[in-house]
Amino acid sequence: MKNIKYIALSLLTVGMMSCENDTLNDLRDRGNEDNQPLPELSVGDVDFSNYVAVGASFTAGYTDGALFVASQQNSFPNIMANKFALAGGGTFTQPLMNDNYGGLAVAGNRIQNPRLVFGGAGPVPLESVIGPVTVSTDIATNNPTGPFNNLGIPGAKSYHLVAEGYGNLANLSAGLANPYAVRVTGSTPDASIAQLAAAQNPSFFTLSEIGGNDVLGYALSGGDGSNPITPTALFGGALNALVGALSANNTKGAIGNLPNITSLSHFTTVPYNPLDPSNPAFGPQIPMLNGVFGALNPIFNAVDPSRAIVFSETEASPVVIKDESLADISSIIIAQLNASPTFPAFIAQFGLPAEAAPLVANLLGNTYGQSRQATADDLFVLPSSNVIGTVNTTNVAFLMGQGLPQALAGQFSIEGVTLPLEDKWALTPDEQAEIATATQAYNASIEAAANQANLALVDLNTILMEATSSGVQFDDYTLSTDLVFGGLVSLDGVHLTARGYALMANSFLKAIDAKYGTNFEASGNLAKAGDFPTNYAPTLQ
Structure with a gap:
């Protein structure tokens, strides 16, 4: 996607x-x-x-x-x-x-990248526009002389x-120093x-x-x-x-x-509802997605209706996030799916045998136990724009290891759609x-x-x-x-x-x-x- x-x-x-x-x-x-x-x-x-x-x-x-x-x-x-x-x-x-150019190096090894520039449609790395550059500010070899x-x-x-010691190069590898502080301490590194x-x-x-x-x-x-x-x-x-x-x-x-x-x-900058049904990579999948979450929404509605997940075919939809402030209902989801007489037939549409029902119930429960769709009160960090809608390959490998076919594992690993965005990408109202x-x-x-x-x-x-x-x-x-x-x-x-x-x-x-x-x-x-x-x-x- x-x-x-x-x-x-x-x-x-x-x-x-x-x-x-x-x-x-x-x-x-x-x-x-x-x-x-x-x-x-x-x-x-x-x-x-x-x-x-x-x-x-x-x-x-x-x-x-x-x-x-x-x-x-x-x-x-x-x-x-x-x-x-x-x-x-x-x-x-x-x-x-x-x-x-910007950026920092230590003994020739880059530790911070050059600056961003405007690329015509938003911020992009400088090197994507002008090609590779050499980061020449090296905190191990060419710091300026103070005082500053x-x-x-x-x-x-x-x-x-x-x-003390925050500007000592010897403390950098242990995370106890700052490279910009190293540049100003000179002959008194501590x-x-x-x-x-x-x-x-x-x-x-x-x-x-x-x-x-x-x-x-x-x-x-x-x-x-x-x-x-x-x-x-x-x-x-x-x-x-x-x-x-x-x-x-x-x-x-x-x-x-x-x-x-x-x-x-x-x-x-990043909206809470960037999932546009007119996007050919997303729109055609909406019926399938609503079918999947249709199996979970009765459980969500019984516990907390605000957790229900529905994607609109006419308007932009919110992303799905993991909200750690929510009670974890993984065990409830697993128990309800396993108790459902229609669940084996539900997973059959994905080419899975009936005996896979307990495995799939466990995967769904653990994935959506603290999930919900975002609201206008949630904020998203700028780098999330490069993550939303992409396939999380780590999750694909995990699901394949659990026995799911690669294509199906990919379908359930789409960031912010079938795979709730991790906490690091969003600031909830509590945060x-x-x-x-x-x-x-x-x-x-x-x-x-x-x-x-x-x-x-x-x-x-x-x-x-x-x-x-x-x-x-x-x-x-x-x-x-x-x-x-x-x-x-x-x-x-x-x-x-x-x-x-x-x-x-x-x-x-x-x-x-x-x-x-x-x-x-x-x-x-x-x-x-x-x-x-x-x-x-x-x-x-």
Whole structure:
């Protein structure tokens, strides 16, 4: 069965969506609405001479599923540093990658792939467009020399940033180090990121997306338990240690709270009902499918009618998922099928003998004991789009090992149709609630830490909510979280575009204005949307 695609994107290029408005001029040149000149930039007693940024992937500038030179140059801390330079800010050093391909290697062995690009119908790997590339950033041979003002570590959780040895290459094989952290520790491989930051005696700092990966890992894995949410107490301890280290000398700074990550396009792009009856790979099979589930639906209806599975011949149907929050009724299914006098005749239509009835009843019970069709309240991770409608070959081999013919084993191994999607592909409402609860608790801790240390607090959560609901205005552009064409979220569905990072930088600058009396906004010294792209060309090297 061919892949059932999650979305039908226009063949328009992103470049067409980001045409610049020729009438945009610098704010200082045009003045305010009364045509009066804007005031000069004033920062009062705020010292930007040694700005240090600590955080995770957003701080680093991660975009399109990778980190690369252009994305780092458009990281929100670097955008801010360029504005700080207008008011005494010093050099802002970043651990730049070796190229614009992205990806990482260890002693010549690739451990992370190059970036994604727009392939005409959605995100695709760079190499599928331009051919094989050599990943030249090798953490065993060519790390840059610090110290670095940008200490954004993609993938880092809150407690990782205060953990010694997190940047030691020797710890990488045991999963106790992060390759991006290895690139910044230099001659002190066991120093924590917090220690590296504090050692620079920053005059100003930002702390951003602390806690983001503490819930993102759980969300990206569909809440399957392989990457649990960090307990609030552990997060709070790490947060307080970071803030304490960075503000030890009453240093001024800004800290951002966390958005609800399930609003990002990684979790909102794939619809819950992608099974289109007009698809020739799916439509003709609907009568057979409804016949199969017709044998199970009386059992489902007796236990819980919401579990009944029916595919429509006129409208798009939801996928079938495994919901681990449901009571497991495998034993009930098995017992009812074995007790049914018509079940042997039912399996005969598939060419199976009557004596195979107990085996088939057992297989059906174990397959559909916690199954249901998805609803609009379920969310699906972006990679599920490449899984829905495909044949799970591992399950085919298992069913053949149980005695089913290969063709029949294939029919009962179609992901999201006859084989319920595993937990890792979907976030159920219960799992979404866990993420929301943790995010709220983290944000309460962040607000308390900001108040305690007298820091500017940036409400990134409200900004994402606005972008999700109606779109957020940025100069002459309306940015939304729609994948590819929304302009805010990059091709990986999680991290921001360059224009999105510029919006984030402005949010920090406005919060700094409000807290410390600077006037970046009033003096016309915010980032301009038109100066930052929403995508990078495949030819960028």
